[in-house]
Amino acid sequence: xxxxxxxxxxxxxxxxxxxxxxxxxxxxxxxxxxxxxxxxxxxxxxxxxxxxxxxxxxxxxxxxxxxxxxxxxxxxxxxxxxxxxxxxxxxxxxxxxxxxxxxxxxxxxxxxxxxxxxxxxxxxxxxxxxxxxxxxxxxxxxxxxxxxxxxxxxxxxxxxxxxxxxxxxxxxxxxxxxxxxxxxxxxxxxxxxxxxxxxxxxxxxxxxxxxxxxxxxxxxxxxxxxxxxxxxxxxxxxxxxxxxxxxxxxxxxxxxxxxxxxxxxxxxxxxxxxxxxxxxxxxxxxxxxxxxxxxxxxxxxxxxxxxxxxxxxxxxxxxxxxxxxxxxxxxxxxxxxxxxxxxxxxxxxxx
Amino acid sequence: xxxxxxxxxxxxxxxxxxxxxxxxxxxxxxxxxxxxxxxxxxxxxxxxxxxxxxxxxxxxxxxxxxxxxxxxxxxxxxxxxxxxxxxxxxxxxxxxxxxxxxxxxxxxxxxxxxxxxxxxxxxxxxxxxxxxxxxxxxxxxxxxxxxxxxxxxxxxxxxxxxxxxxxxxxxxxxxxxxxxxxxxxxxxxxxxxxxxxxxxxxxxxxxxxxxxxxxxxxxxxxxxxxxxxxxxxxxxxxxxxxxxxxxxxxxxxxxxxxxxxxxxxxxxxxxxxxxxxxxxxxxxxxxxxxxxxxxxxxxxxxxxxxxxxxxxxxxxxxxxxxxxxxxxxxxxxxxxxxxxxxxxxxxxxxxxxxxxxxxxxxxxxxxxxxxxxxxxxxxxxxxxxxxxxxxxxxxxxxxxxxxxxxxxxxxxxxxxxxxxxxxxxxxxxxxxxxxxxxxxxxxxxxxxxxxxxxxxxxxxxxxxxxxxxxxxxxxxxxxxxxxx
Numbered sequence: 063x064x065x066x067x068x069x070x071x072x073x074x075x076x077x078x079x080x081x082x083x084x085x086x087x088x089x090x091x092x093x094x095x096x097x098x099x100x101x102x103x104x105x106x107x108x109x110x111x112x113x114x115x116x117x118x119x120x121x122x123x124x125x126x127x128x129x130x131x132x133x134x135x136x137x138x139x140x141x142x143x144x145x146x147x148x149x150x151x152x153x154x155x156x157x158x159x160x161x162x163x164x165x166x167x168x169x170x171x172x173x174x175x176x177x178x179x180x181x182x183x184x185x186x187x188x189x190x191x192x193x194x195x196x197x198x199x200x201x202x203x204x205x206x207x208x209x210x211x212x213x214x215x216x217x218x219x220x221x222x223x224x225x226x227x228x229x230x231x232x233x234x235x236x237x238x239x240x241x242x243x244x245x246x247x248x249x250x251x252x253x254x255x256x257x258x259x260x261x262x263x264x265x266x267x268x269x270x271x272x273x274x275x276x277x278x279x280x281x282x283x284x285x286x287x288x289x290x291x292x293x294x295x296x297x298x299x300x301x302x303x304x305x306x307x308x309x310x311x312x313x314x315x316x317x318x319x320x321x322x323x324x325x326x327x328x329x330x331x332x333x334x335x336x337x338x339x340x341x342x343x344x345x346x347x348x349x350x351x352x353x354x355x356x357x358x359x360x361x362x363x364x365x366x367x368x369x370x371x372x373x374x375x376x377x378x379x380x381x382x383x384x385x386x387x388x389x390x391x392x393x394x395x396x397x398x399x400x401x402x403x404x405x406x407x408x409x410x411x412x413x
Numbered sequence: 414x415x416x417x418x419x420x421x422x423x424x425x426x427x428x429x430x431x432x433x434x435x436x437x438x439x440x441x442x443x444x445x446x447x448x449x450x451x452x453x454x455x456x457x458x459x460x461x462x463x464x465x466x467x468x469x470x471x472x473x474x475x476x477x478x479x480x481x482x483x484x485x486x487x488x489x490x491x492x493x494x495x496x497x498x499x500x501x502x503x504x505x506x507x508x509x510x511x512x513x514x515x516x517x518x519x520x521x522x523x524x525x526x527x528x529x530x531x532x533x534x535x536x537x538x539x540x541x542x543x544x545x546x547x548x549x550x551x552x553x554x555x556x557x558x559x560x561x562x563x564x565x566x567x568x569x570x571x572x573x574x575x576x577x578x579x580x581x582x583x584x585x586x587x588x589x590x591x592x593x594x595x596x597x598x599x600x601x602x603x604x605x606x607x608x609x610x611x612x613x614x615x616x617x618x619x620x621x622x623x624x625x626x627x628x629x630x631x632x633x634x635x636x637x638x639x640x641x642x643x644x645x646x647x648x649x650x651x652x653x654x655x656x657x658x659x660x661x662x663x664x665x666x667x668x669x670x671x672x673x674x675x676x677x678x679x680x681x682x683x684x685x686x687x688x689x690x691x692x693x694x695x696x697x698x699x700x701x702x703x704x705x706x707x708x709x710x711x712x713x714x715x716x717x718x719x720x721x722x723x724x725x726x727x728x729x730x731x732x733x734x735x736x737x738x739x740x741x742x743x744x745x746x747x748x749x750x751x752x753x754x755x756x757x758x759x760x761x762x763x764x765x766x767x768x769x770x771x772x773x774x775x776x777x778x779x780x781x782x783x784x785x786x787x788x789x790x791x792x793x794x795x796x797x798x799x800x801x802x803x804x805x806x807x808x809x810x811x812x813x814x815x816x817x818x819x820x821x822x823x824x825x826x827x828x829x830x831x832x833x834x835x836x837x838x839x840x841x842x843x844x845x846x847x848x849x850x851x852x853x854x855x856x857x858x859x860x861x862x863x864x865x866x867x868x869x870x871x872x873x874x875x876x877x878x879x880x881x882x883x884x885x886x887x888x889x890x891x892x893x894x895x896x897x
Contacts, residue, residue, distance in 0.1 A: 151640075183677035190675035199643055199680070204667050210633050211668060214640020221596070221622065221646060228640075244633025251628070406678035407712050409736040 089300045092359075094367040100142065100299045101359045102377050104134035107158040108356055109385045110167055111330075114157065114174055118334045122393055123174045127188045130158035132329040135355035136261050137162040139302025140229060140322075143310055147224065151199040151212040152231035154189035155261075155328075159231065163198040165191075167384055171392035179391065184398040185406065206232065206239030209258070213245040216256035216319070227255045227313045235266025237280055243287075246319065250287040253318040257309045258284070260321065261296065263328040268340040280323035289319050296324030297353040327353070415495065416465055417486040420474070423452065423459045425694045426745050430454045432478045432487060437469045443490060450487070455578060455749045456610045467492050562770045562806075565762065566723075572753035580722035580754055581611050581687075581743065584729035585649060587759070589619050592647065595733055598625035598634060599651030599688070608653045609689060609748055635661030635686070639668045639738075642684040647733060652688035655704050655742060669738035670713030685732045687741035690718070691783060691833050694746065695877060698869035703834035705782070708740040709810040709843070715764055716811040718742040720785040722752035724808055727762025735764060742810075744783045767814035769821065773803035776891045777821040779844055780831035781807040784882070787863070788831045791887035798888075800895055810840055815847045822848055826857035827894040831887055836864040858894035863887050 092100065111129040118127050130137075133155075141150075141162045152159045160170050165181065173180025173191050181191045189203040199215060202208040212230025219226040236242065237260050249256050260280045264271055271278050281291030290312070294305040302324060309320035327349045331338045338346075363369040420430065431453040437443060447463045470491035474481055481487065566572075575583070589595045596619075601608045603616040603626040616624040627634040631652065638648040652658040658665065669682045691703035708716045715737055719725040725743070732739035754760075770785065771792055780788040785806050792802040803821050807813065822828050828848055830841030841862035848860055866880045 149644075181677065182675055182679075185677055186675040190672075192672070192676035192680050194679050199640070200672070200676070202668070204663055207636060207663060207668055210636020210664060211640035211643065213633070214637035214642070215644055216640075217637050218641040218644040218646050221641070241632045241636060244628075244630040245636065247628055247630065248633055248637060406674045406676075408715070409673065409678075409681045411731075411735050 089295075089298060090304055092300050092303075092362070094363070094369065096142070097359050097362050097367055098369065098377070100135075100138055101356065101363060101374075102381065103138045103141075103162060104299065104356045104359065105378065105381045106167070106384065107131075107134045107138070107161050109381050110161060110171070110388070111157060113385050113389050114171065115330065115334065117171075117175065117389060117392070123188070124176065125187055126154065127174065127334045128155040128332065129328070129330040129334075130155055132349070132355075133261060133263060133296070133324075133326045134158060135299040135302050136259065136296045136324045136326050137231075139299040140257075140259060140306040142299070142303045143306035144227070144229060145310075147197065147226045148229055148310070149197040149199055149212075149215050149219075149226060150229045150231070151208045151215060152201065153205060153208055153233060153236055154201070154203050155233065156189065156191065156201045160191055160193070160196075160198055160201070163193065163196045165193050165196050165198060167388035168391040171388040172395050175392040175395075176397065177392060177395035178398045178402070179395040183402060183406075185402065206236040206241050208232065209236065209239070209242045210245045212258075213249050213254060213256055216249060216254035216313075217252065219255050220252065225255075225314060227257060227310050229257050229259060229310075231259045231261060233266065234260060234262040234264070234271050234275065234280060235269070237262075237283055238266075238274060242283075246284050246287045246289055246321075249319040250284070250289050253316060255313040255316070256319040257306070257313050258289075258319060258321045259306075260323045261326055262323055263326050265328070265332065265340065267332040268336070268338075270340065281321055283323075284319070284321045289321055291321035291323060293323045293325060296326035297355045298358060299355060414492060415470060416467065416490045416492075418449065418461075418463075418488040418490055420481045420483050420485045420487050421452070421461060422483045423454050424456060425696055426749070427454050427456075427483060428749075429480045429482045432474050432476065432481050433458060434476050435472060436460075439469055439472055441469045443467055443469050455576065457606075463490070465490055468495075470495075561772050562721075562768060565727075565768070566755045566760075567757075571756040573756050574751050575722045575726075575754040576749055576751050577719075577722045577725045577743070578609070578611055578748040580726035580752075581729055581748075582613055582615070584726045585612065585733070586615060586618060588730055588733040589615070589623060592733075594645065595647045595649065596623040596625060597649040597651060598627055598638060600627055600629055600653050602626060602651050607651075609745060611743075611748070612651065631657050631660035632664065635664040636668065638684055638686075639664050639682060642669070642682045642738075643672070643680050645683070647683045647685075649685045649687060649733060652686065654700060654745075655688050655690040656700050656702050658686065658688070658704070659702075665708075665714070665738070665740065666711050670711050673737070674713060681736050682738045683736045685729070685735075685739045685741050687729070687732075688743060689745040689748070690742035691744055692746075692865070692870055692877075692881060693744075695872060695874065696870075697872040701870035703742075703832070703865065704740075705742055705810050705832065706834050706839045706843075708742075709813070709840060710838075711811075713738065714811060715739045715809065716742065717764060717809050718744075718782040719808055720747065720770075720780075720782055720806050722750070723754045723760075724762055724768070724806070726754055727760050728764060728808065730759075730761045731764050734761075739764070742782065747783055762808070765809045765812045765814055767808055767817040768806045769803060769817065770806045771802070771804040773801040773825065775801045775825055776827040776829060776895055777803045777805060777818065777825045778829050778831060778887065778891065779805045779807060779818055779841075781810060781840070782833075784831040784833055787882055787884050787887050790884045791831075791891060794884065794888055795891055798892075800891060800897065802891055807840070813843065813847075815844070815851060818844060819848065819851045822852045823855045826855055827891075828856070828860045829863060829887060829890045829894060830860065831863045831882060833865045833881060836862060836867055839864055858896065861890040861894055863890055 169181045176184045191201040216228035281293045295301040433451040433453045448460045467490040471489040474487040602612040603624045606613045638650040692701035778788045845860040
């Protein structure tokens with residue numbers, strides 16, 4: 063039996079043989095265009111989130127607001143491996159996923175500020191946004207709930223036989239919820255096309271992985287169901303795309319679900335109101351200096367790809383412009399009409 | 414000494430069954446553990462094993478006999494050495510475990526004698542929308558009569574007798590034939606044919622793709638159903654009972670009910686959560702909860718709780734077609750009860766419309782689901798006492814058709830509500846509050862609520878009976894509001 067086939071069977075031993083550990087030397091190179099694309103996408107998320115943090119500080123965004131800064135390579139890399147028609151669903155740290163799915167920054171930001179031009183017309187907020195058009199299924203506020211829902215999307219894909227794959231994201235915290243394992247069981251039992259992306263950013267709110275998880279290797283969380291998994295350097299967009307390609311191909315080929323543990327890091331607190339006493343400033347600074355996903359790409363662009371600095375600056379400027387526009391829109395767009403209070407509760411039967 | 418072999422109770426709610434087939438014949442020797450006969454209940458075909466040794470002396474109930482009541486002697490077992498020909502039918506000792514129990518009743522629950530006595534047995538009144546006495550094979554009852562309970566059914570429609578169970582199954586089958594995006598999932602829905610036989614035959618007709626057995630994993634499969642519904646499929650998620658849906662209630666409320674709103678109208682959730690709700694018989698607190706009031710508290714859900722087979726069918730079809738999440742609360746006791754059902758190709762009942770089940774002048778009794786059995790029996794007895802009660806079947810708890818209730822109370826000036834759920838924040842409390850606002854000037858007495866008692870459901874038969882509402886309480890309340 064060849065190693066790849068063996069790996070699909072989910073045996074630990076086979077997986078160790080077949081899948082290279084996440085190290086830069088084994089990661090396939092990106093072309094200049096691919097790196098430029100990844101750079102732009104990740105930078106958009108970074109700048110968007112920084113702006114959101116700013117608006118939150120100004121009192122223009124309310125409630126909970128969970129920033130994705132530091133984790134950008136995960137969703138950008140997975141999206142680079144996906145196809146049109148594949149669906150994305152995640153928890154409440156969701157702004158990056160929406161932008162990576164191609165949703166309009168204006169509509170996302172206006173939802174954060176609770177305005178009528180927001181994706182949910184101001185009724186969902188940071189944690190609850192959706193776009194049927196872009197196959198983004200939320201944006202869910204209950205930790206772990208999206209995992210069963212994403213499994214159901216995979217069920218629907220199989221039911222329809224349309225070849226789509228459900229990309230179901232969760233954090234290391236959600237990975238300890240019971241329904242995650244109920245979902246793993248059904249997904250493997252029924253060979254559903256689902257890729258479970260566990261974004262391990264090391265902290266579930268303020269609890270580090272080692273304080274909350276008996277098994278800290280999240281790629282092994284599907285072992286008892288025979289679901290193959292990999293640990294991936296989630297700070298390297300190339301490694302992410304490569305692993306996601308394998309996982310998505312596995313799911314699309316009818317082989318069932320696949321687990322990707324993305325080893326990543328969030329620079330900001332759990333939410334805007336997090337004092338982050340549970341980790342040192344040094345730890346955060348070290349990650350930013352040594353592993354920043356955007357800096358890695360920027361260095362490649364300036365170095366081996368020989369992209370002129372002006373061209374990169376132009377990208378930076380364009381991204382800033384888009385983000386500023388979204389903020390302008392989100393702060394000038396009116397609040398929802400009071401009549402919106404009573405809409406979208408039930409749909410009218412079409413009979 | 415000879416022993417009577419009694420018709421066994423094979424489930425908590427079984428009252429009768431069919432003696433399908435004897436596997437031993439008269440004169441055969443019998444050892445403990447031998448299979449004597451096959452019995453068909455409305456849920457399943459089960460084998461009856463011998464408890465004692467002896468010789469099967471006499472068969473008292475022949476192969477193929479329908480409607481054999483639990484505890485009826487079905488055969489006589491002679492002891493070894495005893496002359497089988499000499500044994501007396503009926504006079505023999507029942508098949509207890511030993512001499513010490515001689516003459517005692519078999520331990521099988523006797524619904525009429527114990528906990529279920531106050532849940533009125535189906536009245537033997539046909540031609541209107543009352544339950545039909547015997548759950549016989551489907552038969553043409555009559556054409557639709559003039560009864561107000563049948564006002565929705567076109568005049569002259571042929572009616573057939575069906576159990577609630579059959580009506581629910583037909584509703585699902587018809588909708589699955591009509592729409593390929595409808596599928597049913599849940600525990601034991603496919604190969605087992607349904608824990609309560611509601612999905613009987615669906616696997617055979619629609620295959621395993623559309624009739625999906627799930628692991629015991631309520632939280633997970635409810636979420637899977639909701640996720641599939643977000644993409645536009647129309648799942649029917651069966652909970653073996655709604656008690657188990659407590660494991661899944663986060664997905665029902667936080668995901669199914671709220672997402673349309675939170676998505677600004679983008680992501681609807683066309684899903685039906687269905688299964689038996691409320692008390693069955695002798696299954697105690699964790700298996701007896703009535704969730705009507707709970708789910709009715711949640712915007713974004715529709716909550717349906719039918720009483721008759723006809724409503725069960727028409728409302729389930731509407732629920733499956735509805736683009737919103739519908740919580741469809743059934744009742745195990747009602748599954749086996751038979752009612753006239755219109756023989757129409759596509760019979761639906763609108764969600765959100767109450768029904769005047771029985772017209773009256775003096776007092777309005779509002780109920781729903783199995784509560785209707787108390788309400789109707791009470792109305793019948795009240796009529797004999799000279800009080801004319803109007804009985805309204807809410808059918809849908811949310812959105813609640815308070816207009817029908819208010820119209821009735823404007824006429825009668827008095828109202829009693831009946832439900833098996835708990836009193837605090839119950840459906841009756843909601844009706845009382847609405848009447849206080851919308852019919853205050855018409856009320857001649859405070860609205861009274863008859864509910865399950867404010868205690869976890871006890872197991873003991875006598876306590877269970879006390880915990881449930883009863884007909885006498887309804888009559889007493891109706892008289893009280895009439896100052897009689």
